[in-house]
Amino acid sequence: MLVDTGAIQRNFLKLKTLTKGRCAAVVKGDGYGHGMRPSAAALHQAGADLFFCARFEDAATLREDLGVGPNIAVLDGIPQSLLHDAAKLGISPVINSLPQLEAAHDFANSSGERLRGFVHIDTAMNRLGLSAQDLGRARRLIPGIAIQAYMTHFASADDIDLELCRMQVQRLKDACRHLPPAPLSIANSCATYLGNEFHGDIIRPGKSTFGINPLPEGDSPVEQPATVLATVVQVRTVNKGDPVGYSSSWRAPTARRVALVAIGYANGYLRANSSRGQVAIDGQIADVIGRVSMDLIAIDVNELRPDLVHEGTKVEIVGPTISYRRLAQQAGTNEHEAVIALGRGCRRVYVSQASGGYGRSSACGNGW
Incomplete structure (x- = not known):
């Protein structure tokens, strides 16, 4: 973080x-x-x-x-x-x-x-x-x-x-x-x-x-101070009907490229995000598929360019594309719980910038 x-x-x-x-x-x-x-x-x-x-x-x-x-x-x-x-x-x-x-x-x-x-x-x-x-x-x-x-x-x-x-x-x-x-x-x-x-x-x-939006609707009047990025550790192809993750709760509708990302509920990425969360790579959205496990999530990267996703690619969990509110809504909770969980589970690195926002290539320590 x-x-x-x-x-x-x-x-x-x-x-x-x-x-x-x-x-x-x-x-x-x-x-x-x-x-x-x-x-x-x-x-x-x-x-x-x-x-x-x-x-x-x-x-x-x-x-x-x-x-x-x-x-x-x-x-x-x-x-x-x-x-x-x-x-x-x-x-x-x-x-x-x-x-x-x-x-x-x-x-x-x-x-x-x-x-x-x-x-x-x-x-x-x-x-x-x-x-x-x-x-x-x-x-x-x-x-x-x-x-x-x-x-x-x-x-x-x-x-x-x-x-x-x-x-x-x-x-x-x-x-x-x-x-x-x-x-x-x-x-x-x-x-x-x-x-x-x-x-x-x-x-x-x-x-x-x-940085948690105090308004019930619309753009936030305050800046989000935190960005959380995690690292792709493997990219693989699954065939139609193949399950991904524990309990086979998600099965591929067609042959798909899947990336495994080094973050899970041990790092504060809530298990409630299973098959409903979204992350971003270079500003493009990818869906979380299957169960969130302790240290890993799987994401569907089939629609992203192959050269964009490889081992070492940084995945935005929260930041310029995935807002605190979006992070919370996809897990069915509020921003407080979602951000506090990540803050407890991720190693924090502190900077002080003159204006809001981070470049999409920013990385944090070992990937989160």
């Missing part, structure tokens, strides 16, 4: 121009598969001074990498046993429940130090966050917290459900009327493109920073 940190920086700076408030960098999911540490370093260099990650261990790593300057927050909250360490490192919990709030309150009482934190109020997601029923008790505990912001998370901004989004914004504002004043953090990537009424004071565009 070749990752352009320059594209990540440009995406962040573009998103920053869309809001009148502050733009946070969300680097959970190992930077959405692009690598948390190098991505965060690039974002910090681009001016990001507020980072959200999922786990305390990730936050501690970011603090070590980025130094004392930026604010770092943990979206899942921080266990009571680690609050002292968090305070020492200047890491802020996102407080998602009464037990977490009570733990932060007890820490303040025992240490004499108000813990800096974000307070998450659930307004429709029914996942993390204080419920409406929690707010009475929360009002008595929140004064023990140095609140960075109140936040909520949209349930259906991706679906452009404006009615629900407006209801969630109003619910957050209503909940905060009887709480100590603090900024509001509302918009995710999709809501950032819905307009300022959905932004609050701090936007948290995660996926769009990493």
Whole structure:
């Protein structure tokens, strides 16, 4: 996987121009598969001074990498046993429940130090966050917290459900009327493109920073930072009726040229792509045939020029021709899962380019 940190920086700076408030960098999911540490370093260099990650261990790593300057927050909250360490490192919990709030309150009482934190109020997601029923008790505990912001998370901004989004914004504002004043953090990537009424004071565009299209339809307004290329290791001809791959799930309708490519589900190319995925060679599409196996896929290259496909040919898994969205749709999933899987399974190499896009001859390490 070749990752352009320059594209990540440009995406962040573009998103920053869309809001009148502050733009946070969300680097959970190992930077959405692009690598948390190098991505965060690039974002910090681009001016990001507020980072959200999922786990305390990730936050501690970011603090070590980025130094004392930026604010770092943990979206899942921080266990009571680690609050002292968090305070020492200047890491802020996102407080998602009464037990977490009570733990932060007890820490303040025992240490004499108000813990800096974000307070998450659930307004429709029914996942993390204080419920409406929690707010009475929360009002008595929140004064023990140095609140960075109140936040909520949209349930259906991706679906452009404006009615629900407006209801969630109003619910957050209503909940905060009887709480100590603090900024509001509302918009995710999709809501950032819905307009300022959905932004609050701090936007948290995660996926769009990493090139995942925040719009439900049409061209993406952000750049894809990653290209994944794999290597053809064999080209063979199969006869009409011959099976390819495990369980003989695909049989040749006619005599076909087939290329075997060195990537599989061990490298994050999802098994769901079996007989439905597509890849590209020099911008031309080739279908994945048969089962995706651990380290190999087979592709039908019968319609491609013979001189174009040979041992050593580079095959685009995702890049200029195969977008993140196309990669995800052919596997029946979302871009997050598809790209994170590749990021976990492929060796990453980092570059920083002045403008988006890669030449089709670009290769990455041992082929992926």
